[in-house]
Amino acid sequence: MPKFPEHIAIEKVHPEAVLDWHENFGDRTLIVESKQVVEVAKILRDQFGYKMLVDLTAVDYLPRRPRFEVVYHYLNLQTNTRIRIKTQLEETSAHLPTLSDIYPIADWYEREVWDLFGIKFDGHPNLKRIMLYEGFEGHPLRKDYPKTKRQPLLGPQN
Amino acid sequence: MSNHANGHHLDMTRSLSGSVVTTRFDKLLGWARKYSLFQYPFVTACCGMEYMATAASHYDLDRFGAALPRFSPRQADVLWVVGTISHKIAPVLKTIYDQMAEPKWVVSFGACASCGGPYDNYATVQGIDTIIPVDIYIAGCPPRPEAVLDGLLKLQELIQNQKHEWR
Numbered sequence: 621m622p623k624f625p626e627h628i629a630i631e632k633v634h635p636e637a638v639l640d641w642h643e644n645f646g647d648r649t650l651i652v653e654s655k656q657v658v659e660v661a662k663i664l665r666d667q668f669g670y671k672m673l674v675d676l677t678a679v680d681y682l683p684r685r686p687r688f689e690v691v692y693h694y695l696n697l698q699t700n701t702r703i704r705i706k707t708q709l710e711e712t713s714a715h716l717p718t719l720s721d722i723y724p725i726a727d728w729y730e731r732e733v734w735d736l737f738g739i740k741f742d743g744h745p746n747l748k749r750i751m752l753y754e755g756f757e758g759h760p761l762r763k764d765y766p767k768t769k770r771q772p773l774l775g776p777q778n
Numbered sequence: 779m780s781n782h783a784n785g786h787h788l789d790m791t792r793s794l795s796g797s798v799v800t801t802r803f804d805k806l807l808g809w810a811r812k813y814s815l816f817q818y819p820f821v822t823a824c825c826g827m828e829y830m831a832t833a834a835s836h837y838d839l840d841r842f843g844a845a846l847p848r849f850s851p852r853q854a855d856v857l858w859v860v861g862t863i864s865h866k867i868a869p870v871l872k873t874i875y876d877q878m879a880e881p882k883w884v885v886s887f888g889a890c891a892s893c894g895g896p897y898d899n900y901a902t903v904q905g906i907d908t909i910i911p912v913d914i915y916i917a918g919c920p921p922r923p924e925a926v927l928d929g930l931l932k933l934q935e936l937i938q939n940q941k942h943e944w945r
Binding site for chain 2: 775776
């Protein structure tokens with residue numbers, strides 16, 4: 621498969637950043653080195669006009685190694701083109717540099733990913749739970765969170 | 779006949795016939811209370827649409843004296859818990875209930891409020907009756923307006939027949 625223009629531009633600056641790429645039904649995806657997500661985001665935003673970070677989320681592929689995948693969806697509002705950036709993380713090093721400096725919306729997305737998956741974002745200004753309450757233990761969207769485990773604030777502690 | 783004690787009573791009954799109804803005070807209170815229900819809609823999810831449809835003019839909750847939503851718990855008689863209650867919002871619901879003045883009733887509207895509905899997970903309260911007492915459960919996901927009206931009528935029946943604290 622031919623490389624995307626974004627891919628070539630990233631490789632010019634960071635030759636090792638892109639690990640893999642693929643395209644399904646017009647959805648283009650780059651899999652990048654986890655240390656490079658901020659550099660990649662800057663190139664996409666400044667050179668290709670991906671002004672909007674549509675979504676930032678994570679997937680737990682337990683028991684696969686590396687376990688986690690963090691997914692960034694970018695949109696160019698002028699040309700209506702989209703690109704997806706994925707990066708893979710081991711459980712033992714489940715942290716990424718924050719994107720909140722260049723995409724302010726990443727602030728809340730990263731808090732959500734921290735809350736539900738327990739992936740840390742280094743340099744985040746306010747990395748605390750956003751969905752669940754203070755005092756909740758663990759990260760419930762991890763596949764090893766027990767399905768029946770409840771942590772109610774009120775009522776029976778089953 | 780007019781000098782006789784019983785005769786005097788009969789005279790009175792005859793002269794007032796058609797203008798006096800006798801009842802028990804408890805029944806009278808129940809009758810008054812069941813037709814002036816001020817509601818607190820605690821709406822958290824899609825069931826709210828069905829609640830609004832029932833309250834609006836087509837189905838018209840006002841026909842049953844349950845028209846005005848009061849968004850202050852101090853002024854409300856019935857707490858309608860409409861929608862999914864998460865563990866995070868559970869303390870808020872409990873506070874609202876505690877702030878309501880007696881007499882008060884609670885309606886659990888739809889599957890989520892009644893038992894957690896489809897959400898058997900870390901986030902969802904498995905029925906609000908684990909937190910506050912519930913008088914009427916309305917089944918459905920969401921319940922049709924007919925079911926809501928039926929629930930309201932059952933609540934009125936309950937209020938009519940219950941013992942009222944008034945002294």
